[in-house]
Amino acid sequence: MSYQLNWDMDSVFTGGSQSSELRTKIETLKEQIEQFHQTVELWDPEVDRLNYNHLKEVLNLSEKIGNSLSEAMTFSRGLLSANVRDKNAAKLTNELSTLYSSLSNSTTVLTKKYVGIDDADWADLLEIEPFNASAFPLNEQREQGKKLLSQNEEAVINALTNDGFKGWGDLYNSLVATVQVDFENKDGKVNSYSAGQAANLMGSAKDPETRQKMLEKWELAWASKSSLFADTLNHLAGFRLENYKLHGTEDFMARPLEYNRLKKETLDIMWDTITKNKPKVVEYLNRKAQLMGIEKLSWVDVTAPVSVGDFEPRHYSYDEAAEFIMENFSSFSNQMQKLAKTAFEDSWIEAEDRDGKRPGGYCANLPESEQSRIFMTFSGSAGNVSTLAHELGHAFHSYVMRDLPVMNRRYAMNVAETASTFAELVISDATVREASSEAEKINLLDSKNARAATMFMNIHSRYLFETAFYEERKNGIVTDDRLSELMVDAQKEAYQDSLSTYHPTFWASKLHFYNTGVPFYNFPYTFGFLFSLGIYARSLEEGSGFEEKYIALLRDTASMTTEALAQKHLNVDLTQPDFWQSAIDMVHTDIDEYLELTAKYI
Template sequence: MLTAISLPRPVLDANATAGGRDLGDLPEWDLSDLYPSQDAPELKRDLDWLEDACSRFAQDYEGKLDTLDAAAFLEMVQRHEKIETVGGRLMSFAGLRYYQNTTDAERAKFLSDLQEKVTNYTTPLVFFSLELNRMADDRYESLFAANDELARYKPAFDRVRAMKPYQLSDELEHFLHDLGVVGDAWMKLFDETIAGLVFTIDGEEMSIESALNQLTEQDRAKREAAARELARVFTGNVRTFARVHNTQAKEKEILDRWRGMPSAQMARHLSNDVEPEVVQALRDAVVDAYPRLSHRYYELKRKWLGLDTMQVWDRNAPLPMETDRIVDWDEARETVMNAYSGFDPRMSEIAEPFFTKGWIDAGVKPGKAPGAFAHPTVTEVHPYVMLNYLGKPRDVMTLAHELGHGVHQVLAAGQGEMLASTPLTLAETASVFGEMLTFRRLLDHAKDKQERKVLLAGKVEDMINTVVRQIAFYDFECKLHEARRGGELTPDDINALWMSVQAESLGPAFEFMEGYETFWAYVPHFVHSPFYVYAYAFGDGLVNALYAVYEENPDGFQDKYFDMLKAGGSKHHKALLAPFGLDATDPTFWQKGLSMIEGFIDELEAMEE
């Protein structure tokens, strides 16, 4: 809904790993571009303005939307956009401070108190989308046809109109708006629980980030010790995680049932502006390709590692010939920026301020949220990138990924608050493309066959994590929400659903240790944004197809690419991809992306001959 203003919900990248020391001067956020401090008079001024602006907006427009001409409707939209901007600025500041240290009681209280105030202030705006959806179709179309400036906003309103069949009564919609802060509390419980977990490995206490990093150590005994400690801690907290998932899945089931949603996934498809059949085609194409992708690659890796059977702690193990070196921050920055500038100097120019102006928070710190994200804040400020950087080669790719998001968000800001936000399926395009540019540059500069093999294997693993693993996650979520409709799920029930997708997706090269069945517990996507995960596979497949177009015909590609990013959420994926000759609704589209992964595996197999 257009009136929803809440804390930033970055979908934390659960695949991000970190490890190492002596990394150089790691940057921290400077949030003063939002507000100087939590006690700043500017913050109180904006909070007071928001309360008054929302009240006046409701007084001026409630019950009158259907009577406005195009000029008056445009003025109303612009007033609403300003409200979204101020509310978004407030919540971005509070949310980002919280993610810097989720165990800090003062930050948690500040966020919760601000969330309640913003929710209360914006409650009078709920009428906006409700009245919009009661407007007759011919009246709606003629209104936007009458004014070119207003017509620019139509894609945002079309997405609201897509919810028309699922809209409840005005009274119930107001009730659900007010109740939103309760659902957010379960997310905060998850975040605070995850951030507060302590793992003891080889006598050293560490956070979840550092513990997950141990799964990428060269020493297999260290990887096993980490996996078993992760399992021990997850198992010890599994009842809490099961309660969070049960409650949220039940809440979603109730909302979906009252709204008449045909499936648990439908709300995500609507917010992504993507057709259910397109997502199903993607899912089916990936599952059908499991034997040609993950099964085949992990059989190769099993041989490289000299194992009869792989364990889960071997999935992200480095190759035996891979050096266990640490990439310091300066080298990571140079690697990514060179890749970006090699594609187009404009890309590195947009990325530069992230490093020089406090737009990145890179280091691992106690209480900091795990994973990585790029949060766009509001269009009149700039994005912020969060990492947990400790120097693994994969962390360089995470930097390239999140910086891609940041570049996209900067470019899309020109669309304004209502149109800048990109549906999740397309939001992953620039991030995955940034990774691809970085990988291709490294591959082009490989010194020898062995380095090329290590790079190719690393990229294949990243693509499997992005495509195969995320579609397996999606299948797990589908099963979880379907099973919850039949009643409360015990931790063992959820464990069984998790394991039902693991062997299928990873293949016969693996055995699964006792305790791995609880590893669903730490994946933040399931809690923060149900069914988000297919967006990663969507983005990877789309980028692979885009990159193939770039290789085949590079002339003019950069300008078309920048135009696509600048469009933000103003166009449907079909219109955005048309200049490249691509169409995601074509059933054969996903084979293009999957064939690139297969080609890399072909090359790795050829190296064995």
């Protein structure tokens, strides 16, 4: 079957960024948000305490508005991702952000009223339906409310966020759209590529020398605008730090941990266990360098495909990738396969390789439609297939939670990355098992091991960089040159000085550093990778009956802390090294097999 490379947005709202349907939706949202504000202002917990019927009305309206806003924002951001030059889409996205701020102001009022309810009455409230089903997120909201400033002060911060904090994030996206990377082809002709296209070309180049030349051009492109990116990053971090300070903390890790519902001791033990196991990963990197005929890998060699014998890396058509993913999903979960089939057949995915798209990939939910939309640039590499499976994992996570209250669907990034990484594992493990030759098996194992190296080292370098950057940012602006120094220092530490070259402007080219929604958008990936490895190991032990247990775990991801989730569904303690070591041992198994198979090729 042939699948469309472009997503269907007209089934959400017809007319693109000029959609009259969307305009009607936005005007309705404005009225509903005003109604919500008035309803919240009038709500008196003391009068309502008998059965809290008025609060039920408040939360029903909040849920309706939340679903509508998410639907509209996924649409507008999707249009802008697919065409960064769509000025109307940018304008719509900004308008919807303003509505989010208005809704947030009213939610602040509601939260402060929760705080005003005494503990005994609050406990009684949480015994009543439907509040009992959302006891965890309601308690979480009330606890966070205790740190809020006055209603007026919070309103001012929200008002300044759009053109301040979020404005800097928008500026980053606009700057990225102007980045052009000049690569020379085999005939000596120089072509100019967007950031997304250049990243794909660099990642799929076949020899180390070509990749290194491309990396140098890539560095030049980002360095040419480094002062602008440095200004942007400094102001984003500065806003965050001042906001944290206003709310009583100078610990810049407090909010990321709170957001991920994660204890600091859990994060620390994860990184500590990884660091103790890095020598095995360095062993893999050194072997890969030997296979490529070089002394040490460069930054871009780590994830580049390796070939032995007469093997050539496979190129997938989009249709082949779709069938490949669906077939392998079905080996674990019929529901995952069914969801993927719907996504391909109903054109949920924007995959075309063309100019004008933003770099990267993501999955966004459409709660009213009970669908998702996936954005990426597909050029046929095995890495692209993994990205596609990864994003479909996100879509599956949203799908299995579609009937839950909005509050019970707001899972954090660390557990969000669990579902997506699990989907990748299902694909990669099956392909290694079914390899038709030793050379193919080596290539596929290399891809798995490179993924682990990314999680243990690349992501760790991001975490180390951001930690150092935020610490220095407390004392003032950090220059672009200093940012590059911090970046290389972090990369050398994370990779244990095992590479020949590094990526000084990674702080500019990696969009995750500029995400305004999620602070420290790095460690959740590594957490999700190892957490999903642990879940995957459990699925192999338990066989076909594990699908329902997996879905039950996903449905609980916004209803308890991460540690409680692991204890309930896996019976493990995340604050101890045992679980992390058992997950890392699976990586060691892959590396050992890789070292054994490749020994005769060096």
